[in-house]
Amino acid sequence: MAMARILFPSQYLCVNKTKNTAQIGSKRSIQVSCISSNQEDLLSHRQTSYNHAEEFGLQVEVEEKKVASFNGINEHIFDGVFEVSNINAFGQSFRDYNAESERQKSVEEFYRVQHINQTYDYVTKMRKEYGKLNKIEMSIWDCCELLNDVVDDSDPDLDEPQIEHLLQTAEAIRKDYPNEDWLHLTGLIHDLGKVLLHPSFGELPQWAVVGDTFPLGCAFDQSIVHHKYFKDNPDINNIIYNTKNGVYEQGCGLNKVVMSWGHDDYMYLVAKENGTTLPYAALFVIRYHSFYALHKSGAYTHLMNADDKENIKWLNIFNKYDLYSKSNVRIDVEKVKPYYLSLIQKYFPKKLRW
Structure with missing residues (x-):
């Protein structure tokens, strides 16, 4: 699984899609494990964020790392600060408007x-x-x-x-x-x-x-x-x-x-x-x-x-x-x-x- 290092800038953010990497000029650094392949909505959200970031100058650096998985759920880790879950309160991907329920x-x-x-x-x-x-x-x-x-x-x-x-x-x-x-x-x-x-x-x-x-x-x-x-x-x-x-x-x-x-x-x-x-x-x-x-x-x-x-x-x-x-x-x-x-x-x- 990929580990994405996202640095939130004080100004803009830009992505280098050719290399699938980007440099970040901000001092704030947050590590987030990328979503698993079956979570298409989150993947779409992440990719759209990269595309949108490129348009307005945001930069994101991605490095490949293995991350632990607990109970089949891949954790999102924010440097021990805000922990982002892959699933919502119903146990489904966020903003999944096609899930059967x-x-x-x-x-x-x-x-x-x-x-x-x-x-x-x-x-x-x-x-x-x-x-x-x-x-x-x-x-x-x-x-x-x-x-x-x-x-x-x-x-x-x-x-x-x-x-x-x-x-x-x-x-x-x-x-x-x-x-x-x-x-x-x-x-x-x-x-x-x-x-x-x-x-x-x-x-x-x-x-x-x-x-x-x-x-x-x-x-x-x-x-x-x-x-x-x-x-x-x-x-x-x-x-x-x-x-x-x-x-x-x-x-x-x-x-x-x-x-x-x-x-x-x-x-x-x-x-x-x-x-x-x-x-x-x-x-x-x-x-x-x-x-x-x-x-x-x-x-x-x-x-x-x-x-x-x-x-x-x-x-x-x-x-x-x-x-x-x-x-x-x-x-x-x-x-x-x-x-x-x-x-x-x-x-x-x-x-x-x-």
Whole structure:
């Protein structure tokens, strides 16, 4: 099995595919065992990351080494820090939308409904309505606790309450990036927009809150999960919406692109309009962390501008923790709560408009 040495840069990252190696200029080094051949989804994710890394200048060094296998599961080792499992909470590969299970059937049905109902006009209406931020006033931590009863029906990897995932993500980032406190807080709050499922926020249907996001107003890329269901989306009948650029100009910047409505865009609006002092990279991560067609498959890069290309490095870093921290490992909430309350106080007002 191959052992990949991945060094996360402070700027960009680039891959030398000819030699199947790359040099890394960063001082941060993380060793990860490569996935086994039967885990095609993870292999695809890793290869796509290499391809995407090459496009934006990231470098990855790969060396062949033998790694131990326990119970038939190959371990991913991060220098004794964040340990990445090959399998999710259900014992399957991450983001495997074709695995046979009851969970997968409900996930596919979710995407069928989502792909039919998320239209350009619908998103425009929802952004206008929820952009008023007139539903409730509460703190960030109060919102975290509201998510105790929320389960994401679109997620094939986890069926725990969302607050568990928030803390798993934040704590995993904290281990590897102890000095980037803004990134720890981003991990905690990135999914808070899922409170749209709560009665206080109108109890929106799951398809209007969760799931992978994608641009509206231009062609639906084939890499979007369960793409086949877009055939029943009303926007498919609009000639302009079915061109590569659609209503946009090449290089216009993702900020000008209308994304499918959900928790990502909502939490971005909440943070921005309430005057957070988090760096823009945090807002970028929050807004596009479910945009897998971009950061997993490299689609829609023709719409990106220079700022997007600068900030996507943080999105690629964040995605590892967002995806691979989903497990049955429990976090002691009371133990870590004081730390995250201090970060909330640093970067947000006491109460926010939602």
